[in-house]
Amino acid sequence: MFTDYSIQAVAINAIPLIFAITIHEAAHGYAARRLGDNTAYLMGRVSLNPAKHIDPIGTILIPLMLILSGSPFLVGYAKPVPVRFDRLRNPRIDSIWVALAGPGSNFIQALIWAVFLIGLHAFGVNERFLIAMSQAGVTWNIGLLVFNLFPLPPLDGGRILAGLLPLKQSLALGRLEPWGFFIVLGLVFTGIIGKLWMDPLMGFFKAIIYYMTWPIQMLL
Numbered sequence: 765m766f767t768d769y770s771i772q773a774v775a776i777n778a779i780p781l782i783f784a785i786t787i788h789e790a791a792h793g794y795a796a797r798r799l800g801d802n803t804a805y806l807m808g809r810v811s812l813n814p815a816k817h818i819d820p821i822g823t824i825l826i827p828l829m830l831i832l833s834g835s836p837f838l839v840g841y842a843k844p845v846p847v848r849f850d851r852l853r854n855p856r857i858d859s860i861w862v863a864l865a866g867p868g869s870n871f872i873q874a875l876i877w878a879v880f881l882i883g884l885h886a887f888g889v890n891e892r893f894l895i896a897m898s899q900a901g902v903t904w905n906i907g908l909l910v911f912n913l914f915p916l917p918p919l920d921g922g923r924i925l926a927g928l929l930p931l932k933q934s935l936a937l938g939r940l941e942p943w944g945f946f947i948v949l950g951l952v953f954t955g956i957i958g959k960l961w962m963d964p965l966m967g968f969f970k971a972i973i974y975y976m977t978w979p980i981q982m983l984l
Contacts, residue, residue, distance in 0.1 A: 776893065780901035782814050784873055784908050785842050788866040789817040792845040795865035799858040801851040809845050819843040841945070844918065856927050863923035870909040871969070877901030878973050879980060886984035902973065910965040914957065916948060917941040 790811055793804030804810055809817070818824065822841035852858035881898035884891070913921040918941050926934045940947070951957040 776896045777900045777904065780873075780877065780897060781904050784870055784901075784905045785823075786812055786814045786817055787869045787873060788908060788912075789842050789845050791865040791869035792847065792862055795862045796845070796847045796852070799861060800853040801848045803848045803851070804845045807846060817842045817845075860924050860927040863920040863927070866920050867909045867912050870905040870912075874902050874905035874909070874969070874973055875976060877905065878977050882977060882981055882984060902970070906966050906969045906973070907962070909969060910962055911957075913965070914948065914961055917944045919944065919948065 789809065793810040796803065797805045797810060811817075819842055823843070847859075847862055849855045849859045849862075852862070877898050881895065881902070883889075884895055884898060889895075912919050913924070915921040915925040917923060917926065917938060922937065922941070922944060926937050929937060948957070
């Protein structure tokens with residue numbers, strides 16, 4: 765949840781959030797290309813240019829409306845990376861890897877920001893802006909990781925679940941996709957996703973990050 769819309773808070777959160785969204789989307793396209801589908805690459809979507817992934821409604825309009833209305837929630841989405849799953853070498857299995865690539869990139873970024881934060885403390889750097897930005901980097905990336913793993917299409921978790929289910933159940937789940945984002949929004953605003961999904965899983969992944977960086981903490 766993002767509740768501080770001051771200029772300082774926006775500046776602290778902007779860099780890690782832009783990286784988190786951009787690399788997430790580019791990772792989907794990169795994975796698809798490696799697994800046989802060049803669609804995203806040919807459209808210039810395997811790129812670290814944030815402008816390539818901005819959706820006017822999901823990235824700008826919806827968050828802006830929520831900010832102006834004083835909403836305690838800030839949600840939105842980037843432009844989905846186009847993937848032709850039928851062009852993948854093994855569509856059912858490879859579609860899972862393509863979907864996992866985005867959340868996987870967020871986990872790696874969270875780990876990098878955590879190591880950066882440890883380095884700041886270890887070398888006595890007390891610059892509050894860098895410390896706060898590093899903490900935001902960990903939080904935003906874990907938040908995007910967990911949110912996108914929610915098992916409902918069009919989120920990545922829904923595509924992963926569709927790839928794991930038998931064909932009949934997978935097709936039934938796919939029929940929810942046109943309504944998936946609205947269902948997710950409803951679950952967000954009622955607090956269901958926050959309490960039953962986001963909070964426990966974010967705590968779980970933060971614990972993983974902590975234990976993975978523990979040797980570096982001890983070394984430094």
